[in-house]
Amino acid sequence: MKSKLILTCAVFLGSIFSACQNSNTNAPKFAPEDLAKTDWQTIENKARGTNVAFAMWAGDEARNRFFQTEVAGKLKQIYNINLQIVPLGDTAEVISKLLNEKSAGRTGGGSIDMIWVNGENFRAAKQGNLLWGKFAENLPNNRYYDAEAGRRDFGTTIENLEAPWQRAQFVLAYDAARFSEPPKNIAALGEWIKAHPGRFAYIAPPDFTGSAFLRHALFHFGGGAEKFQTFDNELYKNASEKTFAFLNEIKPFLWRKGETYPSSPKELDRLFANGEVDFAYAYGANFASERIKRGEYSPTARTFVFDSGTIGNYNFLTVPFNASNPAGALVVINYLMSPEFQIAQSNALGSIYPHRLDALSETERKAVAELQRGAATLSAEELDSHSIPEADSEYLERLEKDWREKVLLGGQ
Amino acid sequence: MRGIFKNSTKTKIAVGAFGLAIGLPFAWLTIQSFAASWRFPALLPPAFNLRAWHYLFDSSSGISNALINSLFIALTVTFLAICFALPAARAIALHNFKGKNLFLFALLLPILSPSIATALGGHALFLRYNLTDSYAGVILAHLVPTVPYCVLTLTGGFSRFDVEFEAQARTLGASPFQVLRFVTLPAIAPSLLTSAVFAFLISWSQYLTTLLVGGGKIVTLPLVLVNFQRGGDEAVTSALTLIFLAPTVLFLAITAKYWRET
Numbered sequence: 008m009k010s011k012l013i014l015t016c017a018v019f020l021g022s023i024f025s026a027c028q029n030s031n032t033n034a035p036k037f038a039p040e041d042l043a044k045t046d047w048q049t050i051e052n053k054a055r056g057t058n059v060a061f062a063m064w065a066g067d068e069a070r071n072r073f074f075q076t077e078v079a080g081k082l083k084q085i086y087n088i089n090l091q092i093v094p095l096g097d098t099a100e101v102i103s104k105l106l107n108e109k110s111a112g113r114t115g116g117g118s119i120d121m122i123w124v125n126g127e128n129f130r131a132a133k134q135g136n137l138l139w140g141k142f143a144e145n146l147p148n149n150r151y152y153d154a155e156a157g158r159r160d161f162g163t164t165i166e167n168l169e170a171p172w173q174r175a176q177f178v179l180a181y182d183a184a185r186f187s188e189p190p191k192n193i194a195a196l197g198e199w200i201k202a203h204p205g206r207f208a209y210i211a212p213p214d215f216t217g218s219a220f221l222r223h224a225l226f227h228f229g230g231g232a233e234k235f236q237t238f239d240n241e242l243y244k245n246a247s248e249k250t251f252a253f254l255n256e257i258k259p260f261l262w263r264k265g266e267t268y269p270s271s272p273k274e275l276d277r278l279f280a281n282g283e284v285d286f287a288y289a290y291g292a293n294f295a296s297e298r299i300k301r302g303e304y305s306p307t308a309r310t311f312v313f314d315s316g317t318i319g320n321y322n323f324l325t326v327p328f329n330a331s332n333p334a335g336a337l338v339v340i341n342y343l344m345s346p347e348f349q350i351a352q353s354n355a356l357g358s359i360y361p362h363r364l365d366a367l368s369e370t371e372r373k374a375v376a377e378l379q380r381g382a383a384t385l386s387a388e389e390l391d392s393h394s395i396p397e398a399d400s401e402y403l404e405r406l407e408k409d410w411r412e413k414v415l416l417g418g419q
Numbered sequence: 420m421r422g423i424f425k426n427s428t429k430t431k432i433a434v435g436a437f438g439l440a441i442g443l444p445f446a447w448l449t450i451q452s453f454a455a456s457w458r459f460p461a462l463l464p465p466a467f468n469l470r471a472w473h474y475l476f477d478s479s480s481g482i483s484n485a486l487i488n489s490l491f492i493a494l495t496v497t498f499l500a501i502c503f504a505l506p507a508a509r510a511i512a513l514h515n516f517k518g519k520n521l522f523l524f525a526l527l528l529p530i531l532s533p534s535i536a537t538a539l540g541g542h543a544l545f546l547r548y549n550l551t552d553s554y555a556g557v558i559l560a561h562l563v564p565t566v567p568y569c570v571l572t573l574t575g576g577f578s579r580f581d582v583e584f585e586a587q588a589r590t591l592g593a594s595p596f597q598v599l600r601f602v603t604l605p606a607i608a609p610s611l612l613t614s615a616v617f618a619f620l621i622s623w624s625q626y627l628t629t630l631l632v633g634g635g636k637i638v639t640l641p642l643v644l645v646n647f648q649r650g651g652d653e654a655v656t657s658a659l660t661l662i663f664l665a666p667t668v669l670f671l672a673i674t675a676k677y678w679r680e681t
Contacts, residue, residue, distance in 0.1 A: 060636070064646075065646045066648075066650020066651070067650050068480075068650075068655050072474070075479045075480065076479045093634075093635040094646050104635070107542055107543060107631075108546060108551075110543075111546035111547055113546060118635070118636045119634070119635065277651075280458050281458055282458070282459055282460075283459070301456075302455045303458070303653075305458070
């Protein structure tokens, strides 16, 4: 009797173990070395009928819906590819998963074929050798992007390890019902803060969006973003000294007298939505329009950029080293880089259009010109003419570290 | 028992405060999940809609899949955890053997050490044996924190159990299965129920282990919930939280009813 029971349990266990082993066995092998000698048509043929697992940040209902219905449907229709979204709360999760797999020697058969990535996560992936290979230039739709887009991601050279996808630009939001002319440079903003105690907050570094505010101040005191493309210790010392002096000067006039700072964009968002502070900011020119649509911001919210410009950057798509289906991933990435997709996405989500307009056909240009933007989103021309590059990541790291010492803990 | 709950004013206030403490968050979540917008200083949302709930039940959102995954995994984990825990608990409660304390210590180690350590260490181990990114791996990983709880609660049940009842039933001609079905299981039923509830809820609420071992491929309710919580969509987060809390409330109700009847 007992042995029968054990046997039953064993059979049961065995059956769920075998039934649950997932597989993507239909994907053909494909190595980065093959890229040069394979023409695009062959890659597309390889990708037909396969599954592609796309790990993407999935905290936005509208975006999830768009990818899971419209984009997945299109890929199925054009390439017979099944797009599987692997939802992430934070892209760093997938990087640490890959690191673990790397150290365990799992070089193939990985569960993720492509990742939406940028900045520090890309740097970590590149340093850890977690990427599949140099592919971006081999994608036909790479020609729609400005050559500059594919050069550096936050100071880290890209070397074709990831392909440019979307453009984001730092913008600030204010409520036009409260005042009509926002201060459009750091000095004027400083004056405004002192005249309106408790009505401004910035997100504490090392949050990425939070430190973006600091970088704008650094550019302001250091004589412009262009000077910060490669690290220069002397320049950093001069500019950061003035930046920290400025931040300490406004500290008593900040929200809660600078004793505490919002720790994430979400927190600043809520403060702004509830009218506790007068400015919010984010990477993403359309962020305020999206918040208005979701009912979080007042309909009178508007955005602006600094006269000296705000940081614009790209985010990217890449393939991890142990992807099961790299060919499928390349085809999906190439599709996501197409004007067809980008126009559809701008329509659905209000994203800014990332391509060089002179690379587009007449009809595509017309479709881009007809894109509706949200009430709070600035025009493409205004954003373009006020876009400045990211600083070298060394500045970012130093700034985050020194801020803690000189402003958060010290100062006054 | 009932005497101390007689209707003094103090008791009423205590019960009321307790009810409010439990009820208010639920009320808040429910309102939030229907709110089209809700900003300070409005006491109640000025407008309501079904956006969040529509999204939850939209098949393309993948949330119903996550729900099914969560249910499947939690039920399987519950069943297996009890299968493993029953013999262990019986041995601990009814027999003395060499190294019993060491055995107990080893058994409880996964819940005594910080869960992040077991999760990360487990992930490395699971990778080596090719158990990641699969249901089997996730279920195994969930068994690590659940089995100790089940053993503990079942040990309590067995320690009040007299094995002579089993012997008596056998003398009267009952088969081993009949003994298990009609004597042993009914005798330990309350602790069996408790440990099943424990096992289910522990598995149901695993985040880190599912994320690591499931590799993002096995998507369960807590994973989706955290995504939206981080994304800042209050309505969808609230609706998901309500669904996430449903089994807890259900079990609480069932257990309360069970205890009232016995």
